[in-house]
Amino acid sequence: MARARGRESFAIGNVRVRAGSTKAVELPITRLVTGGDVSLPVQVVHGREPGPVVWVNAAIHGDEVLGVEIIRQVLAALSPRTLRGTLVAVPVVNVLGFMAGSRYLPDRRDLNRSFPGSPRGSLASRIAHLFMTEVVAKCEVGLDLHTGADRRPNLPQVRADLDDPRTRELAEAFGAPVMLNASVRDGSLRQAARETGAAVLLYEGGEASRFDEEPIVAGVSGVLRVLAALGMVDRPDDEPAPVSKVARRSGWVRARSTGILHLEVELGAYVEAGRRIGGLSDTFGRRVRLVHADRSGIVVGLTHAPIVNAGDAIVHIAEIDDA
Incomplete structure (x- = not known):
C-alpha cells in the first residue's frame, strides 16, 4: 500500500x-x-x-x-x-x-x-x-x-x-x-x-x-x-x-458488372492471382460475369451484400511479404 x-x-x-x-x-x-x-x-x-x-x-x-x-x-x-x-x-x-x-x-x-x-x-x-x-x-x-x-x-x-x-x-x-x-x-x-x-x-x-x-x-x-x-x-x-503474416500492399477486387454476387472465398483464404473467387448473375440465375483475383494474397475483407453494382468493392486481398 x-x-x-x-x-x-x-x-x-x-x-x-x-x-x-x-x-x-x-x-x-x-x-x-x-x-x-x-x-x-x-x-x-x-x-x-x-x-x-x-x-x-x-x-x-x-x-x-x-x-x-x-x-x-x-x-x-x-x-x-x-x-x-x-x-x-x-x-x-x-x-x-x-x-x-x-x-x-x-x-x-x-x-x-x-x-x-x-x-x-x-x-x-x-x-x-x-x-x-x-x-x-x-x-x-x-x-x-x-x-x-x-x-x-x-x-x-x-x-x-x-x-x-x-x-x-x-x-x-x-x-x-x-x-x-x-x-x-x-x-x-x-x-x-x-x-x-x-x-x-x-x-x-x-x-x-x-x-x-x-x-x-x-x-x-x-x-x-x-x-x-x-x-x-x-x-x-x-x-x-x-x-502475423506481413503485408505491405492490398487492394479491392471490384465488380466489373452489376449483378447478384455469389462468392467462392472466405475471410483468411489464400488466393492466387487469376483464381476464380466468385461470379455475378442476373435475377434469373444466368451468369453475367466471373470474378477473379487480381493479385495473390490473403482475403482480409469482403462484402456480404448480395447485389452489387459495377465498381463496387467485392474482395479485399492483402499481398503477403514473403521476406
Missing part, C-alpha cells in the same frame, strides 16, 4: 484517480436541444506500480460496436492492484452516432477525419480536440479499435507503421492473423496521435453493428498481449502469440 500512496494520482478532466484504483469519468461534450448533457465516457485503471500510460478506444464510428465489447472484456481482466502503469479506456468516442446506430455524427461528419480538432470548430472537431487533449496527450501508446463497414466484415488485422521499430514490435505482440503496413489518412486519429509521438495500432475485425466471436476473442487477446509486451501485466501462461 505504501507504493500506491507514493505514486501520483492521474489527472483527467476535473478529477484525479488514485494509484491502485479504477474510476469512471465523464468528459462533457455538448448539450442536447432537450437540455440533457452528452459526455465522453472514460474509465481509468491507474495501477499501483509505475509503468506506461496507454489508451484503448472504440466506436469512433458509431456503428462499430464490436470494439466496445473488446474493451469491456479487457477491463474485466485487469486489476489496478496489479497493473503496472495506467490504462485509459474510451469504449465509445462517437457517443451521438453510437446512440443512433450511425457511423457518423448528426451533421454527417466522419469523426475519424476530424482530428486533431479544434475547441471552437464543428461538433466533430470539438470531440476530436477533447479526445486529443484529455486522452492522447497523456498517453504514449494507443490502440484504436475498428470494424469493417455494414455487410463488409474484416479478418482480424492490425494496421500500423511497420517501418517504425517500436510500433512493429507492438504489432507483432498483438498477434493478429495479418499486420498491414498502412499509410495514415488525413484527419484520422492515428495520424494526429502519431504526430504527438505516440505509437498507435489500429485493429480491424468483424463488421459494423454486430458482435462476432472470432474478432472479439482476437481483439481481447491482442490488447492483453500488447499490455504484457509493455510490462503492464504479466504474460499469460498460454501459447505464445501467433506469428
Whole structure:
C-alpha cells in the first residue's frame, strides 16, 4: 500500500484517480436541444506500480460496436492492484452516432477525419480536440479499435507503421492473423496521435453493428498481449502469440458488372492471382460475369451484400511479404 500512496494520482478532466484504483469519468461534450448533457465516457485503471500510460478506444464510428465489447472484456481482466502503469479506456468516442446506430455524427461528419480538432470548430472537431487533449496527450501508446463497414466484415488485422521499430514490435505482440503496413489518412486519429509521438495500432475485425466471436476473442487477446509486451501485466501462461503474416500492399477486387454476387472465398483464404473467387448473375440465375483475383494474397475483407453494382468493392486481398 505504501507504493500506491507514493505514486501520483492521474489527472483527467476535473478529477484525479488514485494509484491502485479504477474510476469512471465523464468528459462533457455538448448539450442536447432537450437540455440533457452528452459526455465522453472514460474509465481509468491507474495501477499501483509505475509503468506506461496507454489508451484503448472504440466506436469512433458509431456503428462499430464490436470494439466496445473488446474493451469491456479487457477491463474485466485487469486489476489496478496489479497493473503496472495506467490504462485509459474510451469504449465509445462517437457517443451521438453510437446512440443512433450511425457511423457518423448528426451533421454527417466522419469523426475519424476530424482530428486533431479544434475547441471552437464543428461538433466533430470539438470531440476530436477533447479526445486529443484529455486522452492522447497523456498517453504514449494507443490502440484504436475498428470494424469493417455494414455487410463488409474484416479478418482480424492490425494496421500500423511497420517501418517504425517500436510500433512493429507492438504489432507483432498483438498477434493478429495479418499486420498491414498502412499509410495514415488525413484527419484520422492515428495520424494526429502519431504526430504527438505516440505509437498507435489500429485493429480491424468483424463488421459494423454486430458482435462476432472470432474478432472479439482476437481483439481481447491482442490488447492483453500488447499490455504484457509493455510490462503492464504479466504474460499469460498460454501459447505464445501467433506469428502475423506481413503485408505491405492490398487492394479491392471490384465488380466489373452489376449483378447478384455469389462468392467462392472466405475471410483468411489464400488466393492466387487469376483464381476464380466468385461470379455475378442476373435475377434469373444466368451468369453475367466471373470474378477473379487480381493479385495473390490473403482475403482480409469482403462484402456480404448480395447485389452489387459495377465498381463496387467485392474482395479485399492483402499481398503477403514473403521476406
